[in-house]
Amino acid sequence: MPTHRAGPSNDPGIPGAGTERKPLPPTPHGQAREWRVSAYLLRRLLNYLILTFVGASVAYLLAALALNPKSNYEGKHPTPPPGVITQMLDERNLNPDTDVFVRYGHWLDGLAHGDFGTEVQGGSVGQDLARRVGVSARLLLFATVIGSVGGIALGAWNAVRQYRASDQLSALGSFLLISTPVFALAILLKALAIWFNNASGTSFFQFDNEYDATITAFWPQLLSRAQHLVLPTVSLVLGEIAILSRYQRSTMLDVLGSDFLRTARAKGLTRRKAIYKHGLRTAIIPVMTFLVYNTVLLFTGATFTETIFDWNGMGQWAVTSIQGNDTNAVAAVSLFVAGLVLIAGLVSEIAYAALDPRVRA
Amino acid sequence: MSALDAAKELGEGALAPSSATGRGRGRLLMRRFARNRLALFGLVVIVLLFLAAYLGPYLTHWQLTDIDFDNFQTRPSPTHWFGTTQTGQDMFVLTMRGAQKSLVIGLIGGPLTTAIAALVGSVAGYLGGWVDRVLVWFIDVMLVMPSFLLLAILSPTFKGKTWLLFVVLLAAFAWMVSARIVRSLTMTLKNREFVLAARYMGVPAPKIILRHILPNMASLLIIDATIGVAVTILGESGLSYFGFGIQPPDVSLGTLISAGQQDVNTYPWLFLFPAGILVAIILAVNFVGDGLRDALDPNSSGAKARAKRRADAPADELPGETVVEIAQ
Numbered sequence: 169m170p171t172h173r174a175g176p177s178n179d180p181g182i183p184g185a186g187t188e189r190k191p192l193p194p195t196p197h198g199q200a201r202e203w204r205v206s207a208y209l210l211r212r213l214l215n216y217l218i219l220t221f222v223g224a225s226v227a228y229l230l231a232a233l234a235l236n237p238k239s240n241y242e243g244k245h246p247t248p249p250p251g252v253i254t255q256m257l258d259e260r261n262l263n264p265d266t267d268v269f270v271r272y273g274h275w276l277d278g279l280a281h282g283d284f285g286t287e288v289q290g291g292s293v294g295q296d297l298a299r300r301v302g303v304s305a306r307l308l309l310f311a312t313v314i315g316s317v318g319g320i321a322l323g324a325w326n327a328v329r330q331y332r333a334s335d336q337l338s339a340l341g342s343f344l345l346i347s348t349p350v351f352a353l354a355i356l357l358k359a360l361a362i363w364f365n366n367a368s369g370t371s372f373f374q375f376d377n378e379y380d381a382t383i384t385a386f387w388p389q390l391l392s393r394a395q396h397l398v399l400p401t402v403s404l405v406l407g408e409i410a411i412l413s414r415y416q417r418s419t420m421l422d423v424l425g426s427d428f429l430r431t432a433r434a435k436g437l438t439r440r441k442a443i444y445k446h447g448l449r450t451a452i453i454p455v456m457t458f459l460v461y462n463t464v465l466l467f468t469g470a471t472f473t474e475t476i477f478d479w480n481g482m483g484q485w486a487v488t489s490i491q492g493n494d495t496n497a498v499a500a501v502s503l504f505v506a507g508l509v510l511i512a513g514l515v516s517e518i519a520y521a522a523l524d525p526r527v528r529a
Numbered sequence: 530m531s532a533l534d535a536a537k538e539l540g541e542g543a544l545a546p547s548s549a550t551g552r553g554r555g556r557l558l559m560r561r562f563a564r565n566r567l568a569l570f571g572l573v574v575i576v577l578l579f580l581a582a583y584l585g586p587y588l589t590h591w592q593l594t595d596i597d598f599d600n601f602q603t604r605p606s607p608t609h610w611f612g613t614t615q616t617g618q619d620m621f622v623l624t625m626r627g628a629q630k631s632l633v634i635g636l637i638g639g640p641l642t643t644a645i646a647a648l649v650g651s652v653a654g655y656l657g658g659w660v661d662r663v664l665v666w667f668i669d670v671m672l673v674m675p676s677f678l679l680l681a682i683l684s685p686t687f688k689g690k691t692w693l694l695f696v697v698l699l700a701a702f703a704w705m706v707s708a709r710i711v712r713s714l715t716m717t718l719k720n721r722e723f724v725l726a727a728r729y730m731g732v733p734a735p736k737i738i739l740r741h742i743l744p745n746m747a748s749l750l751i752i753d754a755t756i757g758v759a760v761t762i763l764g765e766s767g768l769s770y771f772g773f774g775i776q777p778p779d780v781s782l783g784t785l786i787s788a789g790q791q792d793v794n795t796y797p798w799l800f801l802f803p804a805g806i807l808v809a810i811i812l813a814v815n816f817v818g819d820g821l822r823d824a825l826d827p828n829s830s831g832a833k834a835r836a837k838r839r840a841d842a843p844a845d846e847l848p849g850e851t852v853v854e855i856a857q
C-alpha cells in the first residue's frame with residue numbers, strides 16, 4: 169500500500185472533515201473570522217436566553233394557575249385550621265388568592281438571588297434539584313455513551329452492508345423498538361428480570377432506587393449500583409440505538425456514494441480504510457445535533473424509566489411534582505428543561521459553527 | 530418516532546409532483562405503495578384493528594360496565610378472551626375500548642397537527658416580513674416549552690370535559706417542527722412562476738396559499754399527518770399512563786397498561802394485551818408512513834438529492850434542527 173498521510177488536514181476536499189480538530193482552526197483571516205463567529209454566537213445566545221426566560225415564565229404561570237397546592241394541606245389528618253393553611257401557603261408563595269403576577273414576581277425575585285423557592289412539604293427546591301440532577305446524571309452517563317456508540321456503529325455497519333440480511337433484520341428490529349413506548353418496554357424488561365431472578369434463584373437484576381442503602385462498604389455498594397443500573401440503562405439504550413442507527417445509516421449511505429470517498433479509494437486506500445477514515449467521520453456530523461439534543465434532554469426525557477425503576481431523578485420529579493401540586497418544584501423542572509434546550513442548542517451551534525462555515529450566514 | 534427520518538427527508542421530494550397530474554399520478558402512487566409489502570401489511574393491520582376495536586365488543590356479550598363475580602383476575606379463556614381484571618371486568622372489551630380511543634385520537638390528532646403546521650408555516654413563509662418574524666419566534670418559544678410537562682399541568686383543567694379538548698392540546702404542542710419545514714418549502718415555492726403569475730393576476734394571498742402553495746406540498750403534508758398519528762398516539766398513551774390523559778371511567782391503552790403493570794409476572798394478560806395492541810397500532814402506522822414516503826418521494830432515499838439540498842440549506846434550518854422533536 170502506498171504511503172499516505174492520513175488525517176483531515178491533508179484532505180481539504182472533505183467537507184467537515186475536521187471533526188476532531190479544536191474549534192476554529194487558524195486561517196489566513198483567523199482573527200476576523202473568530203470575531204464574526206463570536207458575534208454570531210453571541211446573537212444566538214441572546215436569542216436563546218430570551219426564549220428560555222419566556223418559556224420558563226409561561227410554565228410558571230400555567231403551573232401557578234392550574235395546580236392546587238392547597239389540597240396538600242387540606243388532605244392532612246388532622247386538617248390544620250384554615251388560618252394556618254393560608255399562612256403556610258403565603259410563606260411558600262403558593263397562595264392561590266394572591267394575584268398570580270405577584271407570586272410570579274416573588275418567584276423571579278427569588279431566582280435572581282439563586283433561590284428556587286420552597287416545596288409544599290417545606291424542603292428547599294434548590295437542594296432537591298441539585299440532588300436529582302446528580303441522580304439523573306449517573307443514570308444517563310452510561311446510557312448515553314452506550315447508546316451513541318452503539319447506534320452509530322450499528323447504523324454505519326448496516327449502511328456498508330445495505331440490503332443484506334443483517335441490514336433488513338436491524339431495520340425490522342429498529343421499527344419494532346421505535347414503535348414500542350418506553351414505558352411498555354421498561355415494564356416488559358422488569359417482568360423479564362423478575363422472571364429470570366425467580367428462575368435462577370438469584371437476585372442478579374436489582375430495581376427500585378439507585379442502590380441498596382443498607383450496603384455501605386465501597387466495593388459491594390459499587391456492585392449494587394451496577395446491578396441497579398443494568399435495567400434502566402437497557403431500557404434507554406435500546407430506543408436510542410434504534411433511532412440513531414436509522415439516522416446514521418441514511419447519512420452514511422449519502423456519504424458512501426460521494427465523490428470524495430471515490431477520491432480516497434483512487435489514491436490507494438482500501439475500502440475499509442476509506443470508509444472508516446473519511447466516510448464515518450463525515451457521516452457523523454449531521455447526526456451530532458441529534459446526539460447533543462438527545463443526550464441533554466434525556467435528563468427529563470427519562471421520565472418513564474426513572475418512574476418505573478424508581479430512580480429519584482429529574483424525570484421522576486417532573487411527574488411527582490405535578491401529581492403533588494408542588495408549584496415551585498414544577499417551575500424549577502420547567503426552568504431546568506428550558507435551560508437544557510438552551511444548552512443543547514448552544515452546544516450544537518458551536519459545534520456546527522466550528523465545523524461548517526456555511527452556518528455563519 | 531420515525532418522525533426522525535421523515536422530518537429529515539420530508540423536505541426533499543415534496544416539491545416534485547407539480548408536473549404529474551390527476552388520476553395517472555394517483556394510480557402510480559397506489560402501485561408504488563402496494564409494491565412495499567410492509568406498508569401494505571401495515572395498512573391491512575390498521576384496518577383490521579379498527580374493525581376489531583369497533584366491532585369486536587359485539588362478538589362477546591360482556592359490556593364495559595359488566596362485572597363477572599365468578600371471575601376475578603382469571604387467565605384468558607373461551608368466556609373471557611383476554612382474561613379479566615381484578616374487579617372482574619372483561620379485558621377484551623376494555624382493550625378494544627382503549628384501542629378505539631387511541632385510534633380515534635391518533636387519526637384526529639395527526640392531521641390536526643399537520644393542519645396547524647401547514648397554516649402557520651405557509652402564512653409565515655408566504656407573507657414574510659414581520660409576520661414571518663413573529664411566527665418564527667412563536668415557533669421557537671413553543672419549542673423551548675416543556676410540552677409533556679405543560680400538558681400534564683393542564684390535565685386537571687380538562688378533567689370531566691370531552692377528550693376532544695385533549696386531542697387539541699396534544700396537537701397544539703406538536704406542530705412546530707413541521708411548521709418550520711412547511712415554511713421553508715413555502716419560501717422556495719413562492720418564487721415559482723405559477724405563484725408569481727397568480728399574484729400578478731391579483732389573486733389574494735389566502736387563495737394563493739390554499740390553491741397553489743399547499744397543494745404543491747401535498748405529499749409532505751400527507752406523510753407528516755401519518756407520522757403525526759403515531760406521535761399523537763404515543764403522546765396520548767404516555768400521558769394517560771401517568772394519569773394525565775384520558776381519565777376514568779374512560780379507558781385508554783395507556784391507563785390499561787398503567788393498571789396492568791403491578792403484577793405482570795402473575796397476571797401477564799393485564800399488561801400484555803393492551804401493550805401488544807398499542808405496539809401493533811404504532812408499528813402499523815409507521816409502516817404505512819414509511820411506504821407513503823417511498824411512494825410519494827421517490828427521491829427521498831436517493832443519496833444525491835439529499836446531499837445537494839444540505840449544501841444550500843439556509844442557515845436557520847440545518848438538518849439537525851429538525852431533530853428537536855425526537856428528543857422530547
